[in-house]
Amino acid sequence: MTVPAAKHPKTPTDNTPQAVVTAFLAAMEALDVDLALTYASDDIVYQNVPLPPARGMRAFERQVRVMVKYGTGFEAQIHNIAATGPIVLTERTDVLKVGAWEASFWVCGTFEVRDGKIVLWRDYFDWTTFAAAAVKGAARAAVSAVTSRAKRTRP
Numbered sequence: 001m002t003v004p005a006a007k008h009p010k011t012p013t014d015n016t017p018q019a020v021v022t023a024f025l026a027a028m029e030a031l032d033v034d035l036a037l038t039y040a041s042d043d044i045v046y047q048n049v050p051l052p053p054a055r056g057m058r059a060f061e062r063q064v065r066v067m068v069k070y071g072t073g074f075e076a077q078i079h080n081i082a083a084t085g086p087i088v089l090t091e092r093t094d095v096l097k098v099g100a101w102e103a104s105f106w107v108c109g110t111f112e113v114r115d116g117k118i119v120l121w122r123d124y125f126d127w128t129t130f131a132a133a134a135v136k137g138a139a140r141a142a143v144s145a146v147t148s149r150a151k152r153t154r155p
Contacts, residue, residue: 017113018083021090024111024118025076031068037061041117049124073097086113094125100141103133 020039027036037057046060047053054060067074075095082089090109095102105125112120 015116016083017086017088017111018081020113020116020118021083021088021111022078022081025078025090028064028074029076031071031074033061033064033068036064039118040121041114041119044117044119044121046121047123049122053122071096071098073102087111088113101134101137102140103130103137105130105133 024036024039027033027039037060040057040060042057043055044057044060045053045055046063054063073095074097075093076090077093077095078090079093080089080091088111090107090111092107092109093104094107095104106129107123107125109124110120110122111118
């Protein structure tokens with residue numbers, strides 16, 4: 001069963017690492033960068049393995065703002081979530097959207113939360129699966145565009 005990232009109020013009452021991560025992912029789903037950044041530590045490390053990590057708030061904010069600037073949607077469909085102390089592990093399907101293009105792919109994420117702030121966000125996913133999802137998304141977007149155009153031009 002897929003559990004969507006919880007929709008939390010702007011100030012969650014539960015400050016456990018798991019609640020911080022789900023609130024952060026909910027802010028990302030809402031494309032609310034300012035809210036998402038409130039869950040990140042100044043010394044956050046963010047990495048999509050094997051790409052190089054973004055270190056510190058400035059680098060992290062830059063990456064998140066670029067994602068929102070070009071993206072039109074994001075979903076984090078959480079399948080499993082587990083926490084031990086400050087470490088939160090998520091097994092998810094992430095859905096990225098840019099206009100009519102959409103890609104869904106499996107992700108395993110590791111978060112470390114200290115003093116209510118995320119200090120580490122590291123995602124692991126299969127690049128081949130991501131590439132296949134991207135191609136499928138492009139094909140669906142192209143078919144949708146052709147279908148829409150055909151409907152508009154019919155007498």
